[in-house]
Amino acid sequence: MKALASASIGRWSVARRLLVLQAVVVGLLVVVGTALAGLDARRAAHDRAEQTVTAVAESIADSPALRAALEQPDPTPVLQPYTELIRHDTGIDFITIMAPDGTRYTHPEPARIGGRFVGNTGPALAGRTFSETYTGTLGPSVRTVAPVFGDRNRVVALVAVGITVREISAEFRERLASLGLVAIAVLGVGIGGSYLISARLRRQTRGAAPDELREMFDYYEAILHAVREGLLLTDREGRVVLYNDAARDLLGLPPPGAVRGLPADGIGLPDALAAALVSAEPRSDEIHVGDTRVLVVNTSPVRSGNGGSDGVYMGNVVTLRDHTELQGLTGELDTVRGFAESLRSQAHEAANRLHTVVSLVELGRPEQAVEFATSELAAAQRLTDRVVGAVGEPVLAALLLGKSAEAAERGAELDLGAGSALDGPAGGIEPRDLVTILGNLIDNAVDAAIAGADRRPPRVTVTVRAEPDELVLTVADSGAGVDPATVPDLFRRGWTTKGDGGDAAGRGLGLALAGQAVRRNGGTIEVDGGRAEGDGGGAEFTVRLPVRVRTGEKVR
Numbered sequence: 001m002k003a004l005a006s007a008s009i010g011r012w013s014v015a016r017r018l019l020v021l022q023a024v025v026v027g028l029l030v031v032v033g034t035a036l037a038g039l040d041a042r043r044a045a046h047d048r049a050e051q052t053v054t055a056v057a058e059s060i061a062d063s064p065a066l067r068a069a070l071e072q073p074d075p076t077p078v079l080q081p082y083t084e085l086i087r088h089d090t091g092i093d094f095i096t097i098m099a100p101d102g103t104r105y106t107h108p109e110p111a112r113i114g115g116r117f118v119g120n121t122g123p124a125l126a127g128r129t130f131s132e133t134y135t136g137t138l139g140p141s142v143r144t145v146a147p148v149f150g151d152r153n154r155v156v157a158l159v160a161v162g163i164t165v166r167e168i169s170a171e172f173r174e175r176l177a178s179l180g181l182v183a184i185a186v187l188g189v190g191i192g193g194s195y196l197i198s199a200r201l202r203r204q205t206r207g208a209a210p211d212e213l214r215e216m217f218d219y220y221e222a223i224l225h226a227v228r229e230g231l232l233l234t235d236r237e238g239r240v241v242l243y244n245d246a247a248r249d250l251l252g253l254p255p256p257g258a259v260r261g262l263p264a265d266g267i268g269l270p271d272a273l274a275a276a277l278v279s280a281e282p283r284s285d286e287i288h289v290g291d292t293r294v295l296v297v298n299t300s301p302v303r304s305g306n307g308g309s310d311g312v313y314m315g316n317v318v319t320l321r322d323h324t325e326l327q328g329l330t331g332e333l334d335t336v337r338g339f340a341e342s343l344r345s346q347a348h349e350a351a352n353r354l355h356t357v358v359s360l361v362e363l364g365r366p367e368q369a370v371e372f373a374t375s376e377l378a379a380a381q382r383l384t385d386r387v388v389g390a391v392g393e394p395v396l397a398a399l400l401l402g403k404s405a406e407a408a409e410r411g412a413e414l415d416l417g418a419g420s421a422l423d424g425p426a427g428g429i430e431p432r433d434l435v436t437i438l439g440n441l442i443d444n445a446v447d448a449a450i451a452g453a454d455r456r457p458p459r460v461t462v463t464v465r466a467e468p469d470e471l472v473l474t475v476a477d478s479g480a481g482v483d484p485a486t487v488p489d490l491f492r493r494g495w496t497t498k499g500d501g502g503d504a505a506g507r508g509l510g511l512a513l514a515g516q517a518v519r520r521n522g523g524t525i526e527v528d529g530g531r532a533e534g535d536g537g538g539a540e541f542t543v544r545l546p547v548r549v550r551t552g553e554k555v556r
Contacts, residue, residue: 022197026190034183049142049163050131056090057146057161058129066097066148070157076113080106094138096160097148100125105157112137117160121145124158133165140165230295230320236313238263238278250295250320272492273297277318287323289492289512294323391422391464395431396438400462403442407460412449414442417463417474429471429545433517438462440510441475441541448479448538455480456537470523471547476540482529490527491515521545 060066060083069078075097083095083106097105102117118137123130124145131144143162150156224231230247234240240259243251251269253259259267265274273288276297283299298319303311353372360369387404391397400416407414442462449458456478463474482490491511518525523545 023191026187030183030187030190033186034180046142050144052090053092053142053161053163054129054131054144054146056086056092056095057144057159060086060095060097060161061129061146061148061159066157066159067150070148070150076105080110080113082106084108091163092161093141093164094160094162098158098160100155100158102158108138117158119143119145119160121158125155127153127155136162138162138164230318230322232277232318232320233315234264234278234318235315238265240264240267241315247318247320250293250322278316280313280316287509289509289516294513294516296321296323387416391416391420393422393431393434396422396434396464399435399439399442400464403439403446403462407442407446410446410450411453412446412458412460414446414460414462417461420462420464422464422466422471429521429547433521436517437514437543437545438464438473438475440514441473441543443510445475445477445479445539445541449477450479452477452479452538466547469546471545473543473545474540477538479538481537482527482539484529487527487529491525518543518545 065082066079069075069082072078079097083097086092087095087108094108096107096117098117098121099105102121104113104115104117107113107115119134120130120132124147127147127149129144129146131142133140133142135141136143141162141164143160145158145160147155148157148159224242224244227244228246230244230250232240232243232247232251239261240263242260243253247253248255251267253267264277265271267274269277270288273295276283276286276288276299279299280301281299282301283297286297286299288295288297300317300319302314302317304314357369357372360366360372387397387400391400400414404414442460445460446458449460452458459478461474461476463472463476465472465474491514515525523543526542526544528540528542
């Protein structure tokens with residue numbers, strides 16, 4: 001039976017347990033309070049009775065009429081009516097006036113007049129008024145005995161005034177009844193308030209038992225830290241409530257306790273990303289470029305009730321996915337695509353040149369055929385020799401050759417700067433990052449040069465130069481240049497010079513990725529938005545990347 005009772009209590013909800021606990025506590029407090037109040041009321045009744053009989057006894061003892069009556073041979077006929085009148089007016093149970101030897105002159109029961117007083121009189125005979133509880137002829141009573149002084153301050157009589165304990169108890173019972181009604185009202189209010197608190201708690205906890213809440217919390221904690229995606233929660237005020245380990249790594253945040261309760265725009269995140277975290281509208285698969293990562297962000301607003309649009313907005317659930325590796329692979333795929341496109345265009349051009357050579361031979365002009373073929377081969381070989389001779393990093397050399405062919409097909413000229421010099425690997429910098437940085441800068445420069453073809457022939461100049469402690473990449477174009485006011489936004493996701501806008505059109509990401517790769521390698525980008533006409537006009541981007549090993553050495 002005990003096991004069944006324990007199991008039944010174990011299934012009680014938190015609200016029910018709280019209600020029972022509060023009811024028990026309130027009940028105990030009311031019982032203890034009532035008992036203490038009852039004891040206090042009993043003591044107060046006793047003290048009030050003692051004060052009353054003392055005041056009446058002293059008043060009678062000081063009365064001149066009493067002294068005058070005591071001078072008569074038999075004072076009873078005068079004193080008995082006098083004391084009975086006072087007794088009825090004051091509600092006292094007895095007033096006894098006696099001689100110093102205890103012989104009664106008055107008594108509520110006339111038959112006892114002349115008898116001996118039952119009680120202590122010693123202190124009064126000594127001239128001191130005293131009070132006591134004593135059992136006399138009328139039962140237990142609270143009494144006061146006061147001396148009556150005559151000539152020469154001699155005690156000539158005693159006055160005993162008392163209230164029976166029965167009367168004091170009757171008064172106490174009357175007060176106890178009202179006290180009980182107050183206690184019942186307090187108990188009802190306490191239980192009612194506990195029920196209201198319990199009902200609210202039941203709604204908030206959905207009637208779950210403590211074990212269920214603990215298990216639910218353990219499950220949520222396990223799920224929160226087990227999911228590979230970043231998960232972050234914000235409240236309705238835009239403050240960070242909770243985030244898991246993956247979100248901490250992706251956003252570069254300290255442990256949760258350090259930023260919990262802070263606004264999302266106050267934890268060191270980019271403005272666009274912070275705005276996405278607290279957006280009251282759903283956001284799906286937004287790409288945000290940070291200093292070292294590319295993140296895919298999904299924001300889902302949470303509303304109270306059934307979660308519909310009519311509920312009260314409670315905050316956001318934000319999921320974060322690392323898109324850096326995928327974006328890098330996409331960039332490499334675009335580069336390979338560019339290489340393939342360059343090969344296709346070169347194959348097309350080679351086929352045209354071969355047809356021309358064959359046609360010249362068929363027309364009987366072999367000398368011209370040889371001259372045409374050797375001149376084309378020499379031009380192509382000169383470019384290849386120049387790139388390969390100046391740039392010892394194979395990936396960069398292949399990128400420059402591919403971008404040169406692609407630019408030529410689009411009607412622009414890509415040239416290698418005279419100061420280019422790179423022997424061997426690029427100082428321990430990942431080739432993938434070099435492709436991302438230089439490839440996107442060249443693509444942007446070719447677009448700008450072609451867009452400005454009405455001003456000057458489209459031309460892009462690339463310089464790759466190795467210095468003792470850094471690798472310097474410079475890309476200059478002959479376009480219209482860059483407005484200095486837009487320089488701070490150049491490497492922000494979504495910035496583009498194309499009229500159809502970025503993001504939605506799939507543009508505005510290249511320079512952001514290039515800037516991220518530069519920051520990841522601890523480098524810097526300098527932008528000269530308006531070069532002089534003598535320098536070719538347009539804009540010039542200069543990237544400086546610190547090298548981890550001496551340029552040309554192998555990375556160990």
